[in-house]
Amino acid sequence: GMQLCEDAKAAAEKKQFSNAKALLSAAQDELRKSGIEEEEEEVITRGLRQYIERKQEEHLQVLREEEEKLLRQREARMRELEEEARRAKEQAMEEARRRTEHAWFRAAEQGKHHKLDEMMDEGSIADPDLRDEKFRTALHIASSCGHKKAVRTLLKRGANIDNQDGDGRTALVLAELNEHEDVVEYLTGKGADTSMLGSSRR
Secondary structure, three states: OHHHHHHHHHHHHHHHHHHHHHHHHHHHHHHHHHOOOHHHHHHHHHHHHHHHHHHHHHHHHHHHHHHHHHHHHHHHHHHHHHHHHHHHHHHHHHHHHHHHHHHHHHHHHHOOHHHHHHHHHOOOOOOOOOOOOOOOOHHHHHHHOOOHHHHHHHHHOOOOOOOOOOOOOOHHHHHHHOOOHHHHHHHHHOOOOOOOOOOOOO
Protein backbone atom coordinates (compact mmCIF):
# COMPACT_ATOMS: atom_id res chain seq x y z
CA GLY A 1 0.00 0.00 0.00
CA MET A 2 2.75 2.41 1.02
CA GLN A 3 4.75 1.63 -2.15
CA LEU A 4 1.74 2.48 -4.34
CA CYS A 5 1.37 5.83 -2.58
CA GLU A 6 5.06 6.53 -3.13
CA ASP A 7 4.80 5.62 -6.82
CA ALA A 8 1.82 7.92 -7.17
CA LYS A 9 3.74 10.73 -5.45
CA ALA A 10 6.77 10.25 -7.70
CA ALA A 11 4.52 10.25 -10.78
CA ALA A 12 2.88 13.47 -9.61
CA GLU A 13 6.30 15.08 -9.09
CA LYS A 14 7.42 14.03 -12.59
CA LYS A 15 4.26 15.47 -14.05
CA GLN A 16 4.95 18.74 -12.25
CA PHE A 17 8.46 18.88 -13.73
CA SER A 18 7.24 18.27 -17.27
CA ASN A 19 4.45 20.83 -16.75
CA ALA A 20 7.03 23.34 -15.55
CA LYS A 21 9.29 22.61 -18.54
CA ALA A 22 6.38 22.92 -20.96
CA LEU A 23 5.47 26.17 -19.24
CA LEU A 24 9.03 27.42 -19.68
CA SER A 25 9.23 26.73 -23.42
CA ALA A 26 5.70 28.10 -23.97
CA ALA A 27 6.68 31.26 -22.08
CA GLN A 28 9.85 31.59 -24.15
CA ASP A 29 7.84 31.26 -27.39
CA GLU A 30 5.33 33.85 -26.19
CA LEU A 31 8.12 36.23 -25.27
CA ARG A 32 9.73 35.89 -28.67
CA LYS A 33 6.39 36.43 -30.44
CA SER A 34 5.47 39.48 -28.41
CA GLY A 35 8.91 40.99 -28.91
CA ILE A 36 9.61 41.57 -25.21
CA GLU A 37 13.11 42.77 -24.50
CA GLU A 38 15.82 40.11 -24.32
CA GLU A 39 16.64 41.11 -20.71
CA GLU A 40 13.10 40.60 -19.42
CA GLU A 41 12.93 37.22 -21.14
CA GLU A 42 16.14 36.30 -19.32
CA VAL A 43 14.62 37.28 -15.93
CA ILE A 44 11.46 35.21 -16.51
CA THR A 45 13.47 32.24 -17.82
CA ARG A 46 15.79 32.38 -14.80
CA GLY A 47 12.77 32.46 -12.45
CA LEU A 48 11.26 29.39 -14.09
CA ARG A 49 14.59 27.56 -13.99
CA GLN A 50 14.93 28.28 -10.28
CA TYR A 51 11.39 27.01 -9.73
CA ILE A 52 12.21 23.73 -11.50
CA GLU A 53 15.48 23.32 -9.59
CA ARG A 54 13.73 23.97 -6.28
CA LYS A 55 11.07 21.37 -7.13
CA GLN A 56 13.75 18.84 -8.06
CA GLU A 57 15.57 19.49 -4.78
CA GLU A 58 12.32 19.02 -2.81
CA HIS A 59 11.71 15.76 -4.64
CA LEU A 60 15.23 14.52 -3.85
CA GLN A 61 14.75 15.47 -0.20
CA VAL A 62 11.53 13.41 -0.05
CA LEU A 63 13.37 10.44 -1.61
CA ARG A 64 16.24 10.77 0.89
CA GLU A 65 13.80 10.83 3.82
CA GLU A 66 11.97 7.78 2.46
CA GLU A 67 15.26 5.93 2.07
CA GLU A 68 16.27 6.73 5.66
CA LYS A 69 12.87 5.59 6.92
CA LEU A 70 13.17 2.29 5.02
CA LEU A 71 16.68 1.78 6.41
CA ARG A 72 15.44 2.33 9.97
CA GLN A 73 12.57 -0.12 9.39
CA ARG A 74 14.94 -2.72 7.98
CA GLU A 75 17.32 -2.37 10.93
CA ALA A 76 14.42 -2.74 13.39
CA ARG A 77 13.23 -5.87 11.56
CA MET A 78 16.75 -7.33 11.61
CA ARG A 79 16.92 -6.79 15.38
CA GLU A 80 13.52 -8.50 15.76
CA LEU A 81 14.67 -11.48 13.69
CA GLU A 82 17.90 -11.79 15.69
CA GLU A 83 15.90 -11.76 18.93
CA GLU A 84 13.50 -14.42 17.58
CA ALA A 85 16.44 -16.60 16.52
CA ARG A 86 18.08 -16.22 19.94
CA ARG A 87 14.84 -17.21 21.71
CA ALA A 88 14.33 -20.21 19.40
CA LYS A 89 17.90 -21.36 20.07
CA GLU A 90 17.42 -21.03 23.83
CA GLN A 91 14.16 -23.02 23.65
CA ALA A 92 15.83 -25.75 21.57
CA MET A 93 18.72 -25.99 24.04
CA GLU A 94 16.32 -26.12 27.00
CA GLU A 95 14.30 -28.86 25.28
CA ALA A 96 17.48 -30.85 24.53
CA ARG A 97 18.60 -30.47 28.17
CA ARG A 98 15.22 -31.76 29.43
CA ARG A 99 15.35 -34.75 27.08
CA THR A 100 18.91 -35.59 28.18
CA GLU A 101 18.00 -35.40 31.87
CA HIS A 102 14.92 -37.55 31.29
CA ALA A 103 17.10 -40.17 29.54
CA TRP A 104 19.56 -40.09 32.48
CA PHE A 105 16.92 -40.78 35.15
CA ARG A 106 15.26 -43.37 32.90
CA ALA A 107 18.58 -45.23 32.55
CA ALA A 108 18.88 -45.29 36.37
CA GLU A 109 15.30 -46.56 36.69
CA GLN A 110 15.91 -49.34 34.15
CA GLY A 111 19.35 -50.24 35.50
CA LYS A 112 21.14 -49.39 32.24
CA HIS A 113 24.57 -48.85 33.79
CA HIS A 114 26.31 -48.73 30.39
CA LYS A 115 24.02 -45.87 29.36
CA LEU A 116 24.87 -43.97 32.58
CA ASP A 117 28.59 -44.44 31.86
CA GLU A 118 28.16 -43.39 28.25
CA MET A 119 26.24 -40.20 29.14
CA MET A 120 28.95 -39.14 31.59
CA ASP A 121 31.73 -40.01 29.13
CA GLU A 122 30.25 -37.87 26.36
CA GLY A 123 29.62 -35.01 28.80
CA SER A 124 25.86 -34.80 28.22
CA ILE A 125 25.55 -35.21 32.01
CA ALA A 126 28.28 -33.50 34.01
CA ASP A 127 26.94 -33.95 37.55
CA PRO A 128 26.03 -37.47 38.78
CA ASP A 129 24.08 -35.84 41.65
CA LEU A 130 21.68 -34.08 39.28
CA ARG A 131 18.14 -33.91 40.79
CA ASP A 132 14.81 -34.67 39.14
CA GLU A 133 11.55 -32.80 39.84
CA LYS A 134 11.05 -34.92 43.00
CA PHE A 135 14.55 -33.95 44.20
CA ARG A 136 15.88 -37.49 43.65
CA THR A 137 19.29 -38.31 42.21
CA ALA A 138 19.95 -41.20 39.82
CA LEU A 139 21.45 -43.06 42.83
CA HIS A 140 18.15 -42.76 44.75
CA ILE A 141 16.26 -44.13 41.73
CA ALA A 142 18.68 -47.00 40.98
CA SER A 143 18.71 -48.01 44.68
CA SER A 144 14.89 -47.91 44.90
CA CYS A 145 14.67 -50.17 41.86
CA GLY A 146 17.36 -52.57 43.08
CA HIS A 147 19.84 -52.03 40.22
CA LYS A 148 23.15 -52.88 41.90
CA LYS A 149 25.32 -52.42 38.78
CA ALA A 150 23.83 -48.98 38.16
CA VAL A 151 24.43 -48.10 41.84
CA ARG A 152 28.06 -49.24 41.51
CA THR A 153 28.52 -47.21 38.30
CA LEU A 154 27.06 -44.05 39.89
CA LEU A 155 29.28 -44.33 42.99
CA LYS A 156 32.31 -44.92 40.76
CA ARG A 157 31.33 -41.72 38.91
CA GLY A 158 31.38 -39.71 42.15
CA ALA A 159 27.71 -39.75 43.21
CA ASN A 160 27.24 -38.74 46.87
CA ILE A 161 26.24 -41.91 48.74
CA ASP A 162 24.40 -40.07 51.55
CA ASN A 163 22.42 -37.49 49.54
CA GLN A 164 18.81 -37.19 50.74
CA ASP A 165 15.78 -36.97 48.47
CA GLY A 166 12.85 -34.56 48.93
CA ASP A 167 11.57 -36.71 51.82
CA GLY A 168 14.95 -36.84 53.56
CA ARG A 169 15.68 -40.45 52.52
CA THR A 170 19.09 -41.72 51.40
CA ALA A 171 19.76 -44.35 48.72
CA LEU A 172 20.36 -46.90 51.51
CA VAL A 173 16.98 -46.17 53.15
CA LEU A 174 15.21 -46.47 49.76
CA ALA A 175 16.94 -49.80 49.02
CA GLU A 176 15.84 -51.12 52.43
CA LEU A 177 12.25 -49.86 52.00
CA ASN A 178 12.02 -51.69 48.68
CA GLU A 179 13.68 -54.82 50.11
CA HIS A 180 16.69 -54.88 47.78
CA GLU A 181 19.01 -56.77 50.12
CA ASP A 182 22.00 -56.93 47.74
CA VAL A 183 21.91 -53.14 47.23
CA VAL A 184 21.58 -52.55 51.02
CA GLU A 185 24.67 -54.73 51.60
CA TYR A 186 26.60 -53.08 48.79
CA LEU A 187 25.85 -49.51 50.00
CA THR A 188 26.62 -50.44 53.60
CA GLY A 189 29.93 -51.96 52.47
CA LYS A 190 30.70 -48.68 50.66
CA GLY A 191 30.30 -46.76 53.93
CA ALA A 192 26.74 -45.43 53.59
CA ASP A 193 25.35 -43.78 56.73
CA THR A 194 23.24 -46.45 58.50
CA SER A 195 21.82 -44.15 61.21
CA MET A 196 18.47 -43.83 59.40
CA LEU A 197 17.96 -47.56 58.84
CA GLY A 198 15.52 -49.72 60.81
CA SER A 199 16.88 -50.53 64.33
CA SER A 200 17.72 -54.15 63.42
CA ARG A 201 20.09 -52.91 60.69
CA ARG A 202 22.23 -50.53 62.75
